Amino acid sequence: MSETLEDQPNQEMILVDSDGNPNGKILDRKTAHSTPGTKHLAIQVLVFNANNELILHERPLKKVGGGVLDSPTTHVLNKETKEQAGKRCLSVEYGIPNDIEMKVLNGFSYEKDYGDGSCENEFCLAAFISYSGEINHNAEHAGKIVNVPAKQVLEELETDKYPVWFKEVVKIVQADSEGKKFFE
Helix, strand or coil: CCHHHHCCCCCEEEEECCCCCEEEEEEEHHHHCECCCCCEEEEEEEEECCCCEEEEEECCCCCCCCCCEECCEEECECCCCHHHHHHHHHHHHHCCCCCCCCEEEEEEEEEEECCCCEEEEEEEEEEEEECCCCCCCCCCCCCCEEEEEHHHHHHHCCCCCCCHHHHHHHHHHHHCCCHHHHHC
């Protein structure tokens, strides 16, 4: 069994169908991420600064899918709204205050088998914020912080630099009438 599944194994995941509709069931994180996985709800928040850069971090190796550049990503936990989950994640990973304005968009369903007993099987919501304050990252959840021009991210999107879910979230945010301005 993959050691990455030991990161917060008892979190209660909200189970959903492939369109992101909750089915009223919950499951622990470890089981939900054990191959073949069980579809559950997640959210990723892209953080843009005033220079149209994405504030990214190196995803810790201890996390499922670690070793790439990523943005704050979490599961929507049992008894939590998608907005609460996104803001919790921003606070925990980057130290961003909970009163930040965040836009939550639609999402997508995806699966990825890592070949080590761990996998992704999620419906991931896309969200974004504009933030010019200080980033106080939590190294347990977010490694080294880097600022990457959003245009550059688009050029590099199909490389192995980013996780599969990040690539789809970028496409959703770029298609949004407010989100596209960061990529121009």
